[in-house]
Amino acid sequence: MRPLLPEQVADVAEVFRLLGEPNRLRIVLACLETERTVGELGETLALSQSLTSHHLRLLRTARILRAVRHGRHVAYAVDDDHVRDVLRNMVAHLTEPHGHDHDHTHREEPEP
Amino acid sequence: MRPLLPEQVADVAEVFRLLGEPNRLRIVLACLETERTVGELGETLALSQSLTSHHLRLLRTARILRAVRHGRHVAYAVDDDHVRDVLRNMVAHLTEPHGHDHDHTHREEPEP
DNA sequence: GCAACACATGAGCACGTGTTCATATGTTGA
């Protein structure tokens, strides 16, 4: 594997840093599949309006989330395909049965 | 995709937090394919012996790296398959010739 | 034994960051 350039490492670290805060991670996870309103996020995750907005600002600035206005509301959704893939990958690992299973060559839907 | 348990979210956030520090990320990346001794890491990454060891301690405690003694040296390598996969995934994305254009200026239709 | 080496650990400090409170900006309906 080719070594990464210093700037690439810094970018990756920045994304990880933002995802490394539990509330921020919960926000991003909530915005992974569908877009969510600020108020929606605050209520669902039990965060103050101000705190929610502050975190969203960081995630938006880092191009992890995108913001779209719908009337008075502003909806956020994951906008970075890398981040989406990384998170899906991580979630897939977590929801898989335990044990050191190196086989990740198949994509299947879980049982109903 | 079913929602994660709070403890799972906390665990993921903790891993991201540790990978979110540039020097720590560089250490993990250096230990991704093959194991590296402490001195090796410090010299390669231009980190003091103490700082290298401090970071390694955090990564070892979080089960991201494993430590093996070889005589006087202690070698570290990535021990967590999830982390390895996430990092390989991230690196793969970065090294791909993606022409991802972040056009953030599209408008939205008003509500009825 | 005891040096020399390789690494680990504790204390302390400067800096960053998550949170709250207050206030500002923007949007809709009457």
Add this chain to the structure above:
DNA sequence: TCAACATATGAACACGTGCTCATGTGTTGC
């Protein structure tokens, strides 16, 4: 226009964290 709503932003503070310096622990060779 005004009021109510939804979100954004700034200031301030408490806490966490990355780093250095000093010292401790463990291993090999003489």
